[in-house]
Amino acid sequence: MTDPMPAAARDTALPPPNDASVREEVHERPDTVWTRGEGSAPAIARSVGRGLSGEHGRVAIVDGCRTPFAKSGTDLQEMDVVDLAGAAAAELVTRSAVDPADIGLSIFGVVVPALHAPNLGREVVFRASLPMTIPGTTVNLACASSNRAITSGAEAILTGQTDVVLAGGAESLSNVPIQYSKSGARRLMEFSKARSLGQRMSVLSKVRPRDLVPVPPAIAEYTTGQTMGQSAEKMAKENDISRRAQDEIALMSHQRAAAAAAEGRFADQIVTTYPRPGYDQVISADNGVRADSSMEALGGLRPVFDKRYGSITAGNASPITDGASAVLLMSEERAKADGIQPLGYIRSFAYASLDPGSQLLQGPAYAAPMALDAAGLGLGDVDLVEMHEAFAAQIVSNMKAFASPKFARDELGRSEPLGEIDFDTFNVNGGSIAIGHPFGATGGRVTIQLLRELERRGLNLGLMTVCAAGGVGFSMVVERE
Numbered sequence: 456m457t458d459p460m461p462a463a464a465r466d467t468a469l470p471p472p473n474d475a476s477v478r479e480e481v482h483e484r485p486d487t488v489w490t491r492g493e494g495s496a497p498a499i500a501r502s503v504g505r506g507l508s509g510e511h512g513r514v515a516i517v518d519g520c521r522t523p524f525a526k527s528g529t530d531l532q533e534m535d536v537v538d539l540a541g542a543a544a545a546e547l548v549t550r551s552a553v554d555p556a557d558i559g560l561s562i563f564g565v566v567v568p569a570l571h572a573p574n575l576g577r578e579v580v581f582r583a584s585l586p587m588t589i590p591g592t593t594v595n596l597a598c599a600s601s602n603r604a605i606t607s608g609a610e611a612i613l614t615g616q617t618d619v620v621l622a623g624g625a626e627s628l629s630n631v632p633i634q635y636s637k638s639g640a641r642r643l644m645e646f647s648k649a650r651s652l653g654q655r656m657s658v659l660s661k662v663r664p665r666d667l668v669p670v671p672p673a674i675a676e677y678t679t680g681q682t683m684g685q686s687a688e689k690m691a692k693e694n695d696i697s698r699r700a701q702d703e704i705a706l707m708s709h710q711r712a713a714a715a716a717a718e719g720r721f722a723d724q725i726v727t728t729y730p731r732p733g734y735d736q737v738i739s740a741d742n743g744v745r746a747d748s749s750m751e752a753l754g755g756l757r758p759v760f761d762k763r764y765g766s767i768t769a770g771n772a773s774p775i776t777d778g779a780s781a782v783l784l785m786s787e788e789r790a791k792a793d794g795i796q797p798l799g800y801i802r803s804f805a806y807a808s809l810d811p812g813s814q815l816l817q818g819p820a821y822a823a824p825m826a827l828d829a830a831g832l833g834l835g836d837v838d839l840v841e842m843h844e845a846f847a848a849q850i851v852s853n854m855k856a857f858a859s860p861k862f863a864r865d866e867l868g869r870s871e872p873l874g875e876i877d878f879d880t881f882n883v884n885g886g887s888i889a890i891g892h893p894f895g896a897t898g899g900r901v902t903i904q905l906l907r908e909l910e911r912r913g914l915n916l917g918l919m920t921v922c923a924a925g926g927v928g929f930s931m932v933v934e935r936e
Contacts, residue, residue: 477700480851481875485858487695489814490865497866499821500808504606505829507801509613512787515797516605516933518551519623519903521780522728524741524891531738531777532629533730535569536895539779540625541582546726547781548583548621553793559617561591562608564600564624565895567631568593575625575895576604589621595895597924598845599806600624601780602898602931606804608784618789624895625779639666676924679812683845683924684760686815688767691848693814694855698766701847702753705771705888707878708844712885713746720884720911724903743774743891771847776891780899798906799917803829804931811926816849818928819920820856821866824873826930827918834874837932838914841905843897843921844886853920884908897921898929909935 475484491497507514522543525531531539540563548555563576572578577591596603601624608620635643642662649655675682681689691701715721727739748770758765759772790797807821819842827833834857844850854876856862863872884904887897898921905917915936921929 473695473697474699475697477703477851478878480696480700481854481858484695485855485872486861488852488855488859488862489693490862493865495865496868497809501825502806503825503829504609504804507609507613507803509786510615511612511618511789513800514609514612515785515787515790515795516799516801516902516906517553517783517785517790517795517797518547519780519782519798519899519906520547520550520724520726521896521900521903522726522778523738524743524776524778524893524896524900525738526743526891527628527775527777530736530742531627531728531730533732534627534777535630536565536575536625536627536779537569537572537578537582538731539627539777540575540579540623540781542728543623543625543726543779543781544579544621545583547783548585551783553619553783555585557619558585558589558621559619560608560611561585561589561621562594562604563591563622563895564594564596564604564898566595566597566600566626567628567894569627569630570632579621596927598843598892598894599898599921599923599927599929600895602902602921602929605782605784605898605902606931609801612784612786618786620784621781622784623779623781623899626893626895627777628775628893629777634670636666636668636670639668642666676811676815681815682760683815684767684772686811687772687846687848688760688765690814690816690852691766694852696766696848696851700851701766701771702750704844704847704850705753706748706750708882708885708888709745709748711883712741712744712889715884716740716744717746720908724907741890743776744885744889767846767848771888773845773887773892776893778891778893778896780896780903782899782902798910799933799935802932802934804929805829807928809926811924813926814852815924815926816845816922817852817856818922818926819930820853820862820928822928822930823857823918823920824867824869826932827873830932832916832932834876834918837916837918838880838912839883839905839909839917840876840881841901841917841919842882842886843892843901844882844888845892845922847888849922853922902931902933906933906935909933
């Protein structure tokens with residue numbers, strides 16, 4: 456069968472290849488971001504924390520720390536989420552000099568809990584040798600889990616439930632529980648309940664080889680069946696993100712994280728950790744940062760999720776990681792009474808949720824305008840911006856949405872775009888692509904990293920964003936004064 460379209464016509468029908476730099480994507484091509492079209496802005500589910508000052512003042516972020524972040528299957532593989540969160544929490548309470556008896560609540564986020572200890576927030580109390588009278592609870596908001604823990608703690612302080620909250624999150628992706636098929640699990644349950652040899656043999660006679668094949672864990676959307684990587688690849692195509700721009704974001708992340716580590720900027724954030732069982736190994740640095748990363752090396756990597764036409768590689772995506780973070784929250788009145796100088800205060804926060812089958816990781820583009828509005832600020836007013844880097848494609852997609860007049864009109868119903876992010880103030884110490892992404896811990900890491908850098912530079916205002924599974928976006932504004 457002959458091709459009805461000549462080769463020359465096919466070539467002219469294809470769009471020109473996109474080799475834009477990340478700066479060109481944001482500055483010159485923001486309106487290539489995907490929207491539903493004028494007059495069809497979706498109904499976005501929203502939750503905004505505004506006017507965050509209660510009877511006892513603002514919510515202070517007193518201090519925070521984290522374990523090193525390690526690629527799964529490496530340095531921290533023998534530590535589960537309780538071990539990791541306990542290490543971060545114990546160090547934080549010790550260094551903050553707060554009386555443990557004053558902690559009124561422990562809230563921790565985790566996406567894949569330990570089956571033997573599902574309530575991480577309570578287990579942290581025991582593992583960190585804190586008073587057993589401290590109530591503990593656990594939250595799960597995918598990659599924004601520790602952000603949810605922090606804002607839930609802030610709400611508890613603002614409503615007068617307590618003056619002091621321990622919050623954070625952890626993930627051990629080296630220790631993800633392996634499941635069996637439903638039929639296999641059913642047979643195992645039947646076997647465990649059998650009381651006689653005959654009953655056990657009867658159950659075993661029903662077992663088929665396929666019942667014993669483990670079902671590997673998948674980071675996929677329950678509603679769509681797509682993995683995060685597949686969804687990010689979809690965003691890269693629909694938002695017309697070049698491979699070059701993605702690799703530039705990845706290179707920036709590694710170079711900045713490597714420089715920060717070399718200059719000791721993470722020293723007061725990372726807890727020296729001694730993995731079990733021997734406790735004889737000392738881990739004090741993230742092991743995913745590549746100081747030798749280059750555009751040539753990144754460009755040589757093959758696409759992972761769409762091997763023929765894709766642009767997302769192992770180099771421009773965040774790695775699967777183990778780690779934990781912890782943050783101590785306190786009412787402003789209590790901090791001042793105790794003579795504590797906090798790292799900063801929560802000025803506002805916002806959550807936004809959209810259709811996960813559409814632009815799964817574009818939530819920050821909806822949440823950030825709400826958080827800034829609630830803080831009475833514009834993007835140009837903030838001194839530093841920290842964005843969780845799930846994928847470089849997600850970062851560029853959200854940056855383009857921030858800068859796009861079309862996105863502002865079609866998706867947000869605003870007359871003006873939020874604005875362009877200044878790359879000189881964006882993720883200045885690297886992000887998740889280099890440092891790693893333990894789902895439940897990343898939000899705490901972003902919070903600590905932003906506040907510490909504001910302190911180091913003598914600046915005041917910071918904006919953070921985190922995208923999360925389920926089409927959720929989070930944003931928070933912090934201030935030091």
